[in-house]
Amino acid sequence: MKKKTLSIKDWAEEDRPREKMLQKGTGSLSDAELIAILISSGNKNETAVELARRILRSVKNNLNALGKLSVKELITDFKGIGEAKAVTICAALELGRRRNEAEPNIRNSIHSSQDAYRLFYPLLRDLPHEELWMILLNRSGKVIENIRISQGGTSETTADLRIILKSAVLHLAAGIILCHNHPSGSTKPSTADDAMTQRVASSAKLLDIRLLDHIIIAENTYYSYADEGRIEN
Numbered sequence: 001m002k003k004k005t006l007s008i009k010d011w012a013e014e015d016r017p018r019e020k021m022l023q024k025g026t027g028s029l030s031d032a033e034l035i036a037i038l039i040s041s042g043n044k045n046e047t048a049v050e051l052a053r054r055i056l057r058s059v060k061n062n063l064n065a066l067g068k069l070s071v072k073e074l075i076t077d078f079k080g081i082g083e084a085k086a087v088t089i090c091a092a093l094e095l096g097r098r099r100n101e102a103e104p105n106i107r108n109s110i111h112s113s114q115d116a117y118r119l120f121y122p123l124l125r126d127l128p129h130e131e132l133w134m135i136l137l138n139r140s141g142k143v144i145e146n147i148r149i150s151q152g153g154t155s156e157t158t159a160d161l162r163i164i165l166k167s168a169v170l171h172l173a174a175g176i177i178l179c180h181n182h183p184s185g186s187t188k189p190s191t192a193d194d195a196m197t198q199r200v201a202s203s204a205k206l207l208d209i210r211l212l213d214h215i216i217i218a219e220n221t222y223y224s225y226a227d228e229g230r231i232e233n
Contacts, residue, residue: 017049031063032056038088043080051080064220067093068126097122109141113224116215117176119146124181124217132159132180136173137212144171158197161203168209176204178214187216187223197225201232 026034034188035052036042042051055078059065066089076088081089085114110116120133129151136144146166149159159178167178176199178200180193189197193216213226225231 030034031061032081035089038092039081039085041080046080049076054078055210057079061168063093064125068128097126108143110135110137110143110177110212113140113213113215113222114226116179116213117217117222117224119143120179120215121217121222124179125219127181128183130180130183132178134164134167136168136171136179137175137177138172139174141175144173159200161199164200165207165209166201168204169207175210175212176200177212180216181218182218185218186227189216189223189225194230197230198232 017037019031020033021029021037029037032049032052035055036048039048039052042048055074056066058077062105069090070175071083071086073089074081074089075083084226110119116135119135123133124131132149132152134147134149136147138144145167149163164178167173178197193214197211198212199213204211211231213224213231215225216223
């Protein structure tokens with residue numbers, strides 16, 4: 001006879017995710033237990049925790065990869081995940097991403113490629129298409145504004161030089177840092193990336209504005225033109 005799967009209500013109270021969180025704090029819960037709280041229930045063969053573990057295994061326990069799954073993919077691939085649960089998971093991951101963006105110590109100033117990467121990683125890490133952004137800085141390296149320049153396809157985006165320079169002049173910026181993502185996972189600059197970098201650097205220089213860096217983000221790493229000595233000012 002097939003053994004009946006216990007529901008979370010049948011578990012010892014200290015093992016239930018909600019009760020465990022109340023007694024020991026959120027830090028005591030595993031990723032699967034946190035997701036189980038979001039989805040509340042499993043299916044006829046799995047508890048919420050077991051279902052959450054299966055979802056995580058499908059993305060090799062990588063929360064960044066989980067954040068790239070769409071509502072449709074969650075509904076289609078996992079029995080027991082309906083529209084409401086899928087929306088809840090996606091909403092929770094988006095809140096986490098926005099919390100990272102809102103960290104005040106990240107937005108204060110930019111003094112290295114790592115600072116720029118930390119600023120843009122939450123914005124660009126999960127996008128299936130390329131986006132080009134820029135940071136406008138004053139002479140002290142303080143962030144004036146972050147501006148999205150363009151949105152492209154899966155392999156490239158375009159840079160409107162007029163938008164870049166106009167924004168820099170209007171905000172009285174002393175420096176610019178460009179940043180875009182590569183959904184392919186490779187940080188290797190393309191020929192188009194090299195040409196864009198050189199074009200922006202040369203044009204900005206005429207206005208006494210420096211292109212300080214161009215960052216390419218892919219997965220959990222990045223490429224910096226400045227670190228590689230490829231920015232001429």
